[in-house]
Amino acid sequence: MLVSLHDRVLGELKMPGIVPKLSETPGEARWSGPAIGEHNQEIYSGLLHFSSDELAALTARGVI
Numbered sequence: 001m002l003v004s005l006h007d008r009v010l011g012e013l014k015m016p017g018i019v020p021k022l023s024e025t026p027g028e029a030r031w032s033g034p035a036i037g038e039h040n041q042e043i044y045s046g047l048l049h050f051s052s053d054e055l056a057a058l059t060a061r062g063v064i
Contacts, residue, residue: 001016001017001019002014002015002016002017003015003016003017003028003029005029005030005031005032006032007032008035009035010032013032015029015032016029017029037064040055040059040064041055044058044064
């Protein structure tokens with residue numbers, strides 16, 4: 001039930017596979033997930049409507 005995936009920062013990782021294994025839609029783990037902060041711009045600017053100045057200030061203060 002363990003699968004090996006490549007993470008761009010950590011290299012090769014062993015992770016749990018998808019349970020249960022269904023015959024017609026078995027599913028599979030394809031990636032280890034986004035990097036920390038990878039979606040900050042999308043969430044803070046797009047979803048929460050922060051300006052670029054507000055986002056830069058939060059980044060500079062180490063909040064995000």
